[in-house]
Amino acid sequence: MKRPEDAPDAAAGPEKTGIGEARVGAGRVLCRLDDIEDGQGKGFTLGRGPEAREIFVVREGARVFGYVNSCPHLGTPLDWQSDRFILDDSGLIMCATHGALFQIADGFCVDGPCVGQNLEPAPVVIDGDGRVRLVED
Numbered sequence: 001m002k003r004p005e006d007a008p009d010a011a012a013g014p015e016k017t018g019i020g021e022a023r024v025g026a027g028r029v030l031c032r033l034d035d036i037e038d039g040q041g042k043g044f045t046l047g048r049g050p051e052a053r054e055i056f057v058v059r060e061g062a063r064v065f066g067y068v069n070s071c072p073h074l075g076t077p078l079d080w081q082s083d084r085f086i087l088d089d090s091g092l093i094m095c096a097t098h099g100a101l102f103q104i105a106d107g108f109c110v111d112g113p114c115v116g117q118n119l120e121p122a123p124v125v126i127d128g129d130g131r132v133r134l135v136e137d
């Protein structure tokens with residue numbers, strides 16, 4: 001897991017939204033868009049110790065979608081290797097534990113033991129400088 005860049009920044013430009021709506025210029029920088037291979041994901045650890053929270057971001061072209069890295073079935077992380085969240089050529093997020101499949105754009109489970117449930121969103125945006133930002137309340 002990668003720790004996000006420590007760069008609170010109020011000077012971001014226009015943003016493209018992933019899931020959820022975002023405030024322009026808001027949010028912690030996670031990485032650059034180019035750091036995520038198109039069609040793949042990247043995991044991040046937010047915070048430290050018992051307060052740490054795992055999230056991941058999936059890239060589809062110039063769009064990004066963020067989720068908490070916890071399967072709605074049993075709460076286990078979804079990645080089976082570091083930054084491996086996508087089932088090859090399927091365009092779906094796959095849980096490593098029992099193989100549940102989730103749509104990238106909305107985190108909806110389309111197959112597996114938690115079908116009909118959703119991943120918890122971790123809304124992200126791309127700022128005008130090509131950085132992926134976590135939108136925090």
Ligand code: FES
Pocket residue numbers: 071072073074075076095096097098099100112113114
């Ligand atoms: S823990 Fe994810 S499908 Fe069972």
